[in-house]
Amino acid sequence: MALESPAIVQSHQSRKRAWRPEIGAVPSALLVLPFVVMLAVFVVYPFVRLTQIALFSEGAFDYLVEFFSDSSNMIVLRTTYVISAIVTIISIVFGGILAWTLKTTRRSTVRFIILASILVPFWMGTTIKLYAWTVILQTNGLVNNFLVTAGILEDQSRLALLYNELAVVIGMVSQMLPFAVLPLMVAFSSIDLDIVRAAEGLGAARLRAIVSIVIPLAIPGILATTMLVFVLSSGFFLTPVILGGITSPFTASLIYQNVFTFFDLRAAAITALILVVSASLVILLAFKVVGAERIRKALG
């Protein structure tokens, strides 16, 4: 009897402590620890190191002045942001129309085509996709051969479709469009179609109903998606290098050249840091405007 009672008391206490659905502070810390260590080493520290090389290494200030007074660097940055903005606008507009059509259409063929155009690109590797675009756009490629065979183009005057901004935009849109559709579908999913029908019943044209009902309701999701697509577009690497060429005026190509041709790591670090800072500003802005939850939803 006397031996049993402390055990009962003890089990009683431990039960009492455990009767919560939450995990205690110590076990939680242990569960999170490996994750936090990994993040510290492979996510946080790389950016610390990047900042250190770009801003705090020897002679960094003079180098920064030199970097920013080089007009070709400025052209590269401007081109990157302009192209990213164009890609974002095209992806959001087309993606929005695809997502809305998928929600409203009753035709199974249309649904099938849209679903295929969202899903199939996810099954393909990025590099092989870019290879396909090279085959399509090159001087002796699909488009040019078609135009020559059809008699629209002379054999000597084949179009230079590859290694320019257009090729980069095409390549980037083909990757960002499926990516943009999914969060837009989520943004549209909570909209009750009866509201649109009511607006039309009250005399609004279809376009007016969409502009003044659907878009305002979906605007947080649209903004979150826009922000994501823009930030990811600014970080594209292989597409500008392969479809635009190594010497094309994109940050990706600039970084590639600085790392692999000139071995100028500091210039690469500065360029990368500018991308990180601009991306962080865009994300912060989105946080202020639509909130963290929307951004999390837009990620999938």
Added chain:
Amino acid sequence: MSTTTIHKGSALSRSNLVLSHWSVRAIFAALLVLVLAIAVLFTLVPAVVVVVLSFSNEKLMIFPPREWGFRQYETLADASFWLEAVRTSFGLAVSAAVMTLVIAVPAAIALNRGQVWGRQIITGAGLAPLILPGVAYAVAVYMVFLQARMVGSPVWVVLVYAAHAFPYVLLIVGTALNRIPKELELVAMTLGASKSRATMNITVRLLVQAMAAAFVFAFISSFDESTLIVFIGGPGLVTLPKGIFDSLRTGMDPVVLAISTILMVFTGILAAVASYWRSNSTR
């Protein structure tokens, strides 16, 4: 006289209205078809090109092929360079996906159910690899690899790929956790289970499908990873995307198209299964 003109006028304007209504609809329908066509062009044409050209019978990549057939699929077994690249990719991707689950699932559970200091910051840092510009992240990681002299080390590449796939676990498993009532564990405990047993047998078991989905997404993203590897893989570690990137300038072996076609089918099946698991776990 005047009444008839009014009558005529109103009839005319009404028919005009009907006409304009119809033409607006026609323009809308035509626009929709155009947009769909462009979207399909952008997204599906590359896939069609790869699949169709994989049936070229040429030894070199010649477009358009003069002869069609199964040559690329027949010579697949001899394409040791590419098979080795696929093996490397597969090994790295499986290791990274396993590591992601082992490290991030306990963290996701603790972040969701536990008392963790700095929950928001940890989650934000965990999602960062998915949100930040890819090339900037690659350069940042490359600097660390240079410092540690680990460029080309498969183990370090796996570690980075694992961290790179954390967002999938946080998003998929995190969402699934939100749907599992916390009270279920309490019920198990009233029936005599210990806290840890209740967690393992209730919550973790209910998470199995979400974990499987996260595993597949982590695997696919690592298998297809093509930006980081160009920097941190060095010249020695050739994955399939790295091999294709390298060969793009030297002219490509059409066997790659056959490999890509086969992988596309595999990835499609995997992704379909994973999406099914994911929707099951978050319903």
